[in-house]
Amino acid sequence: MMKLFHSPTSPYVRKVMACVLLRGLQGKVELVPTSPMQNPGDLQAANPLGKIPCLVTEDGTAIYDSPVICEYLDGLGNAAPLFPAPGPARIASLTLQALADGIADAAVARQQGRAQQEEAGPTPRQAAFQERQLAAIRRGLAALEASPPAALAEIGAVAAACALGYLDLRLPELGWRATHPKLAAWLASVEASPALSRTLPPTA
Ligand SMILES: N[C@@H](CCC(=O)N[C@@H](CS)C(=O)NCC(=O)O)C(=O)O
Incomplete structure (x- = not known):
């Protein structure tokens, strides 16, 4: 299971969650409720910038920030891609x-x-x-x-x-x-x- 450091008010987290839904990946991402301003150690260990969203893949790789996470998710599943081909x-x-x-x-x-x-x-x-x-x-x-x-x-x-x-x-x-x-x-x-x-x- 992938983990997503999450807050429901962050617009960048929402963008990632919209990609999760558009690509049919709901069952593959566990949400970790996170308040970045309280300096949580698990978030800062994954993302040195201490910002959300941050996605941790099943093999423990941390991915940030939101455009990179969205592009990573675009390579998973079979839905139509949200990132057009180069051009x-x-x-x-x-x-x-x-x-x-x-x-x-x-x-x-x-x-x-x-x-x-x-x-x-x-x-x-x-x-x-x-x-x-x-x-x-x-x-x-x-x-x-x-x-x-x-x-x-x-x-x-x-x-x-x-x-x-x-x-x-x-x-x-x-x-x-x-x-x-x-x-x-x-x-x-x-x-x-x-x-x-x-x-x-x-x-x-
Ligand atoms: N460019 C980043 C922006 C992320 C960002 O600024 N997240 C805010 C929450 S909405 C945050 O974690 N702020 C904590 C801080 O600035 O220390 C992205 O697209 O993911």
Whole structure:
């Protein structure tokens, strides 16, 4: 059995779990509930960066980060591949994944910055940092709106759905659907897929 260091709120873990479901590998992955900020020793022994997701294969090999785990899972099972063969389609898919993961990165950084501000009080430097993350999220959303993903059949689309779900969880005040109607319609068209509906982050 493979092991996945897991948290239900991480957008990167959700992307990996969506790949697990899309590739029919549910029975092959044991989930290890993990809070990376509490510095768990088993996670840090597997991934020196101390981040989730981290997958440990049956022979004990640790694989990270999420794009690498997703590519590894794509080589298992018989489902249609989520990573296109080398060529322009693959580069487009990987770039879309990078854009989506980058939106999640900015939202995660903003979330951490918000906690710091609450503890230490706002400083101009922190306010500028928060604004920079928000600006990256806004530009990322504009790029997705200009060219929404297609079917949930390649890794870029999976990553985009997970990043948008994370915005709904952490930045609901952004109200991205009202300003990005094509993107909202796209997410509505794919969100009933089990890969997404069974991996929704808890809201409470
Ligand atoms: N690029 C990484 C990002 C992973 C990441 O930042 N995970 C967060 C949880 S959402 C984490 O483990 N943070 C702990 C830390 O930053 O120390 C990936 O795609 O897997």
